[in-house]
Amino acid sequence: MKLINHFLWGKIHWCSWPKLCAPYAEGGLNFRSFEDLYPAATFKVWFRLRENETALKFMLSRYCRLRHPSKAKVNDHYSKLWKRISAVREEAEAQITWNLGKGEIDFWIDPWLPSGPINPNAKFGTKVKEFWDNGHWNLDKLQNLYLS
Numbered sequence: 001m002k003l004i005n006h007f008l009w010g011k012i013h014w015c016s017w018p019k020l021c022a023p024y025a026e027g028g029l030n031f032r033s034f035e036d037l038y039p040a041a042t043f044k045v046w047f048r049l050r051e052n053e054t055a056l057k058f059m060l061s062r063y064c065r066l067r068h069p070s071k072a073k074v075n076d077h078y079s080k081l082w083k084r085i086s087a088v089r090e091e092a093e094a095q096i097t098w099n100l101g102k103g104e105i106d107f108w109i110d111p112w113l114p115s116g117p118i119n120p121n122a123k124f125g126t127k128v129k130e131f132w133d134n135g136h137w138n139l140d141k142l143q144n145l146y147l148s
Helices: 002-009 017-021 034-050 054-063 080-093 139-147
Strands: none
Touching: 034 054, 034 080, 054 080
């Protein structure tokens, strides 16, 4: 914020930040307030984490060991970033619907069907690609899954 203040005004503040965030019609510059941008940025980080973006894989390995990211724990000694994105994960997950793609999504927990997750309480780690071969469902594997 200090950097933006210096860019806009130098050492003298000629106009308040709320006034700059006001719409053009009300005499403002239509800037976005940081209170509006903060949640949006947090949701974006959560989505990138869920997409397995390379820059965030360390977070998956550190905080989501053998757990689905939406089920990972939050402890006091975890980083501020992990606590921040964990605070929005329930709301963010409700907005995500996955496409099959290469099948790198969780078969049970990720919402890749229009009806939502198959079993949100299932064990994490079974990927869709385990049942999807060359553009077709492997019915033998699916039947074995159903029978077991």
